[in-house]
Amino acid sequence: MKKRDFLKTSVAAASTVLLPSSLFANVQGDKRLRTAHIGVGGMGAADLNSISSHARVDVTALCDVDANNLAAAKLKHPNAKTFSDYRVMLEAMQNEIDAVIVSTPDHTHAPASILAMDYNKPVYCQKPLAHHVSEVREMRRKAEEKNLVTQMGIQVHSFYDYKLATLLIQSGIIGKVETVRAWSPKNWGYDGPVAKGSDSVPESLDWNLWLGTAAERPFKEKVYHPANWRKLVDFGCGTLGDMGVHIFDTPYNALALDVPTTIKNNCRRPNGFGYPENNNVTYTFKGTKYTTDDFKWVWYDGKGAPSSNKGIKASEQGKTSFTRRHVYWGKGKTFITSFYGDPTAYC
Numbered sequence: 001m002k003k004r005d006f007l008k009t010s011v012a013a014a015s016t017v018l019l020p021s022s023l024f025a026n027v028q029g030d031k032r033l034r035t036a037h038i039g040v041g042g043m044g045a046a047d048l049n050s051i052s053s054h055a056r057v058d059v060t061a062l063c064d065v066d067a068n069n070l071a072a073a074k075l076k077h078p079n080a081k082t083f084s085d086y087r088v089m090l091e092a093m094q095n096e097i098d099a100v101i102v103s104t105p106d107h108t109h110a111p112a113s114i115l116a117m118d119y120n121k122p123v124y125c126q127k128p129l130a131h132h133v134s135e136v137r138e139m140r141r142k143a144e145e146k147n148l149v150t151q152m153g154i155q156v157h158s159f160y161d162y163k164l165a166t167l168l169i170q171s172g173i174i175g176k177v178e179t180v181r182a183w184s185p186k187n188w189g190y191d192g193p194v195a196k197g198s199d200s201v202p203e204s205l206d207w208n209l210w211l212g213t214a215a216e217r218p219f220k221e222k223v224y225h226p227a228n229w230r231k232l233v234d235f236g237c238g239t240l241g242d243m244g245v246h247i248f249d250t251p252y253n254a255l256a257l258d259v260p261t262t263i264k265n266n267c268r269r270p271n272g273f274g275y276p277e278n279n280n281v282t283y284t285f286k287g288t289k290y291t292t293d294d295f296k297w298v299w300y301d302g303k304g305a306p307s308s309n310k311g312i313k314a315s316e317q318g319k320t321s322f323t324r325r326h327v328y329w330g331k332g333k334t335f336i337t338s339f340y341g342d343p344t345a346y347c
């Protein structure tokens with residue numbers, strides 16, 4: 001393939017969800033893969049489209065607590081059985097499915113994935129892997145105990161930018177990295193007051209099942225479902241958990257980092273309800289062979305973050321070189337790249 005064609009292909013791939021290869025690990029010869037999908041609105045609909053586009057996939061079961069989203073998915077997959085409770089689905093369908101896809105809000109990732117693994121099903125679970133690090137550890141323990149193939153939905157990991165950035169760092173082309181600056185202008189925080197009162201639950205929504213393992217509370221429009229749960233500590237992971245999980249992936253892995261030595265967030269005080277709308281976090285790490293010894297990592301999000309990587313000037317970054325759309329590097333020690341075409345960037 002010519003380089004230009006390869007670049008075109010990788011740009012096209014950047015705008016779609018990549019098929020999770022792990023799901024197909026055990027599908028040999030002409031065997032078919034029967035999938036069960038938990039959460040089929042929002043990203044779940046994209047996952048469903050992507051996975052079902054494979055010629056050997058049979059979408060066998062669909063589950064969503066919002067009857068409208070379930071009905072839309074069923075229209076595309078009329079042979080699939082539908083459920084509103086994933087516990088009921090897994091029990092009923094355990095002998096008819098080969099893999100489970102979890103694309104629900106973050107607080108349901110671990111309960112749904114762990115139960116699916118209890119039924120010995122390989123799981124493809126959306127990022128961030130879970131709502132709390134203790135859940136991540138339990139998910140990993142379960143996958144190892146059951147010897148299951150699993151994958152997190154973090155498509156950036158397969159992109160051209162990731163590979164190129166890793167190559168630039170690990171081959172020593174840009175020298176040892178001193179600073180990573182990572183940011184997102186998105187705001188998945190909420191500095192307002194705790195939601196009070198209640199609104200009537202939409203007829204299509206099973207609010208009790210949506211809450212799942214979270215504490216009970218009244219339904220409020222536009223506060224939780226859909227998507228806004230990200231802003232709230234009981235359900236999501238804020239901007240850092242939502243976007244950072246993509247953006248951190250490349251430099252974190254390429255630099256072979258381990259856990260941070262210190263983390264300092266310059267943000268408002270926690271209020272137990274919403275995540276801060278503006279974060280400015282500095283991490284220090286033990287140096288690796290790809291970093292200087294005094295290496296540090298800075299994250300900022302919300303209004304304080306640049307809205308576009310176009311604002312990054314050579315004068316800010318030292319002698320900056322440029323390659324392709326989204327990968328830049330400083331000939332000095334700072335590395336810059338951005339997140340597939342949107343204004344998010346890190347450096």
Ligand SMILES: NC(=O)c1ccc[n+]([C@@H]2O[C@H](COP(=O)([O-])OP(=O)(O)OC[C@H]3O[C@@H](n4cnc5c(N)ncnc54)[C@H](O)[C@@H]3O)[C@@H](O)[C@H]2O)c1
Pocket residue numbers: 038039040041042043044063064065066069084086103104105106108126127128153154155209210212225226227228242
């Ligand atoms: N990889 C990516 O680029 C990417 C992009 C967007 C979202 N995501 C991830 O996908 C997940 C979903 O995000 P979203 O934006 O689609 O949220 P959303 O709120 O828009 O959609 C969630 C869907 O799950 C359903 N749902 C909620 N609780 C459920 C339950 N207990 N059982 C079954 N269905 C349930 C909802 O009704 C809805 O259809 C999140 O973890 C998010 O981080 C990943």
